[in-house]
Amino acid sequence: MLRGILNRLFDNNAKDVAKLRRTIVAPVNALEEEYSKIEDLAGEFMKLRREVQEGGKDLDDVIVPAFALIREAGKRSIGKRHYDVQLIGGAALHYGRIAEMRTGEGKTLVATLGLALNALEGKGCHLVTTNDYLAKVGADEMGLVYRTLGLTVGLIQHDMQPHERKAAYACDITYVTNSELGFDYLRDNMAQSPDQLVLRADSPLHYAIVDEVDSILIDEARTPLIISGAAERATDQYYVMAKLVKRLQRGEPAEPGVRTEPTGDYTIDEKSKAVHLTEAGISRIEKLLSIDDLYSADNMQKAHMIVQALRAKDLYARDKDYIINEKGEVVIVDEFTGRQMPGRRYGEGLHQAIEAKENVKIENENQTLATITYQNFFRLYNKFSGMTGTAKTEEKEFLDIYGADVLVIPTNLPVIRKDLDDLVYRTRTGKYQAVVEEIVERHATGQPILVGTTSIESSEHLSLLLKQKGVRHQVLNAKYFESEANIVAQAGRSGAVTIATNMAGRGTDIMLGGNAEYIAGELLEQVGLQRFDPEVERFVKAAMRGDEKARDLGLTLPGVSEELVDRILQVRAEVEADRQKVRELGGLHIIGTERHESRRIDNQLRGRAGRQGDPGSSRFYVSFEDDLMRLFASERIIAMLDRLGMDDTQPIEARMVTGAIERAQARVEDRNFSIRKQLLEFDNVMSKQRETIYAQRREVLLGPDQDVLESIEGMIGDFVELTLDRHAPTDVAPDEWDLEQLKAALVDAIPSLESFEFESLKDLTVDEARSKLIEAAADALDARRAEVGDGLFVGMGRYVLLQVVDQYWKEHLHGMDVLRQGIGLRGYGQRDPFQEYKFEATKMFNEMIDTLKGEVTKFMFRLQVGGGVAV
Known part of the structure; x- marks a missing residue:
């Protein structure tokens, strides 16, 4: 209670909202009537652009007239007027x-405010979202608003060619997924010529709004972006290890008061997936592989592959963590959104x-060519902001890592959804029986039901149970993602039962009675029209308003x-009638079949009901066999249930149990935060190393010849000094310098130094010797430049620098991967693994x-103009 009072006292959210109402909303509203009479919105908006780019004004000076113009453009182009609370949201996005x-x-509409305003600077703005579908819908629909203001809109999709990407990023506003954007950034920093760059050369990362920001910057932050190339490593050994681990016995870990030693050949820690x-297991593996020491230098790779084979067998489940697609490929399923993640692969051989466990074709093991975490990537932006339905619980992480605080925007209409208490069952069987009974009961009345599951396996199990009861329903999971927009759009119709694997970032609103505009758009697309063509949009909006035109x-x-026009006009009336029916039935009812490890994901599911003042309700069903409860809930509670003799059909509604669920979720969230923080x-x-290398590459790629x-x-010059320090160190007398080795090392890189009198260096001081050698190397470089010709010499220099930097950076990344995998062992020697890693x-x-400096030197003097390298 005290914490709640303190939070209210020190939380400035209400004050910040009130200030934005006073300084942004009120002045924008005051301009609405005047701006509704402006004929040329694009002309007025371009005037603001000139004031910002040429007149010395900054964005804060023009935010009010810009927002007023953007609101007017929304009304005219797509028939949507920004609510006052949406103006507050837009201001929050602008202020980072x-x-x-x-x-x-x-x-989706709120984002137009921040994007269009910041586009006035002419440096490109990005709307970053979680999948291609959301990016396309956002660009198509909101593109009508931007074009009304005279702005250009680009869209990045997975299968686009580089020249198409370049054109899209050159637009004022670009809609793109987080992974496509991240990979484009990494690929740009592997480019061999300026024409290969797709992001803007002058301002690649200027301003971004991250949609579903918690999903991208928190949930996905545990997995870094990696561009890989095939490594020359044997893959058939994975099949051998997959068969071998089937012969190993899983045991129980040591536990104080129970057993002093672990049992079996191996133990599993499900919480950390280790x-x-x-x-005994090590001895058995050595016998099965006919080797003496599993952890010798020669067998380290085998030890690593054994561990990964065991993780694959016991910790990663088909149709939960991954699926096998129609091509026989292992495709990861995003645990937070339930979507497939094509192109993403588990690292380190997992x-x-x-693939070996599932007996499908094993793709070549990969070597890292470029990598970055989402945290460090988005911190490269000059300014970025984000929006989501659930962020306040993670505000500390947003502040600590990204320097961005959370502003909770009030709803346009009061939320009247009823969130019912959880029902907790002893077993999964009892839980699913109760879920099916509630679905059958509510479905009989016609009330629409959305059922959220946490895995494909759960959604298909529930689907089977409903089929046995004769309940018609739709299933939305990673296997059926193509039809997700249609399924979600119509999940609010009377009698609809929808089973969905997680609901984060689905992008399509669930409207009671169905989405009339979506139905009309589908009917028009069937005759070959584009849904967001301006003329089609005008017709659809007019039809949905009941306009006689x-x-x-x-x-x-x-x-x-x-006939088609009649059908579309009829859709509005049908949907409105069904909407009234569903409202009377209590609105959309949400059933969660399991508590997710993150409270935000549960809240996202709940938030699907009760939008814009609609009625609705939600309830979660939990069992003590669910992963969350099994791994993290208190064993005292389970023991109590056993003493009470609770059976499968009896739900528990004790506060102690609800508290156990909340504590379990908090523990998992803390653990996940620790993982992200450590990453x-x-x-x-x-990061500092990457910035150094990428800055050097960019300077070589785009900088002037000089x-x-x-x-x-x-x-x-540095190479000559380093070679001198190695063979003629300052703390050694000149007569003891190893001039023979010095000559061999320098002549190997700079052949023309063969004629240099190295013996003469003994008569000089260290500084004099250094100056004389550097001068000789500079003379050799001038001679080489004269030999090749100025223009060709610079081109050759760019080529050599890029090739050598890329080759050694790639090898460095591989070395860092190896270092990271083994650094944890330093802890056994009472040394801090992280400090050891830094060192x-x-x-x-x-x-x-x-x-790298030595290799650049060697190539600059030995690379032949005809293309070969002198031996």
Whole structure:
């Protein structure tokens, strides 16, 4: 109670909202009548652009007139007027905050405010979302608003070619998924020529709004973005290991007061998804593989593959963590959204181990070519903001990692949804029996029901139970993702029963009675029209308003018959009648078949009901056999249930049980935060190195010729100094210098130094020797430049720098992967693994830079103009 009072006292959310109402909403509303008379909205908006780009004004100076113009453009182009609360959300996005807006509050429309305003600077703005479908719908529909303002809109889709991507990023506003954007950034930093860049060269990462920001920046933050290339490693060994682990016996870990030693050949820690071999297991594996020492240097790879095979067997389940698609490929299923993640692979050989377990074709093991975490990627933006339905519970993480606080935006209408207490059962069987009974009972009245599950396996099990009861229903999971928009759009119709695997980021609102515009759009697409064509949009909006001009507008569209127009006009009346019926039945009812490990995911499911003041209700069903409860709930509660003799059919509604669920979720959230924080800490070590390498590449790729020449001269000078330090160190007398080795090392890189009098260096001081050698190397470089010709020499320099940097950076990343995998063992020696990682990583990076300088020197003097390398 005290915490709640303190939170209310020190939470500035209400004050911030009130301030935005006063400084943004009120002045924008005051301009509405005046701006409704403006004929040329694009002309007025471009005036603001000139004031920002040429007149010295900043965006804060023009936010009010810009928002007023954007609102007017929304009204005219798509028939949607920004609510006052949406203006507040738009302001939060502009000021770099996370806007928490309930489901159904129109986040897609809110984003137009932040994007169009920031597009006035002319540096490109990105709307980052979770999948291609949402990106396309957003760009298509909201594109009508932007074009009314004279702005250009681009869309990035998975299968687009580089030249198409470049054109899309060159637009004022670009809709793109988080993975496509991240990979485009990494690929740009592997480009060999400026024409291969797809992001803007001048401002690649200027401003972004991240949709479903918690899903992208928190849930997906545990998996870094990685571009890989095939590594030359044997894959058939994975099949051998998959068969071998079937012969191993899973045991129980040591437990104080129960057993002093673990049993079996290996034990499993499900919370951290880790496998631990026992001494007996190690001996057995050595016998089965006919080797002496599993952990010798020669057998380390085998040990790693054994562990991954065991993880694949016991910790990763088909139709939960992954599916096998029609091509026989193992495709990861996103645990938070329930969607397939094509192209993403588990790292460190785990994906190959799963392929071997499932006896499908094993793809080549990969070597990292470029990588970055989402945390460090989005921190590269000059400014970014985000929006989601659930963010306040994660505000500390947003502040700590991204420096962005959360503003909770009030709903346009009061939420009247009834959130019923959880029902907890002893077993899953009892839980599913109760879920089916409630579905059957509510379905009989015609009330629409949305059932949320946490895995494909659960959704298909429930589907089977409903089929046995004769209940017609729709299933939405990673196997049937193509039809998701249609399924979700119509989930609010009377009698609809929809089973969905997670509901984060579905993008389509569930409207009571169904989505009339969506139905009309589908009917028009069947005759070859584009849903978001401006003329089609005008007809649909008019038809949905009941405008008498709708019929005439429809008949002007190509391929549209009078019968089709009649059908579309009829849709509105049908949907409205069904909407009233569903409201009387209590609105959409949400059933959660399991508590997710994140409270946000549960809240996202609940938020599907009760949008825009609609009635609705929700209830979660839980069993003590669910993963969350089994792994994290208190054993005292389970023991109490056993003493009470609870059977499968008796639900528990005790506060103690509800508290156990909340504590279990909080424990998992804390653990996941620790994982993300650790990932970020390790990536921060790489981040400075990555920034150094990428900045150097960009300078070589886009910089003037003089900068390239200075880089080459600097590297050659550094190489000469490093070689001197190695063979003629300052703390050794000149007569003891190893001049023979010094000559061999320098002549190998700079052949023309063969004629240099190395013996003469003994008569000089260290500084004089250094200056003389650097001067000789510079003379050799000038001679080489004269030999090749200025233009060709610079081109050759760019080529050499990029090739050498990329090759050694790739090898460095592989070394960092190996270091990361084994660094945990340092803990056994009472040393901090993270500090050891920082030390070793810095040492490796410095060594790479030194080696890289030598290779650049060698190639600049030995690369032949005809294309070969002199021997």
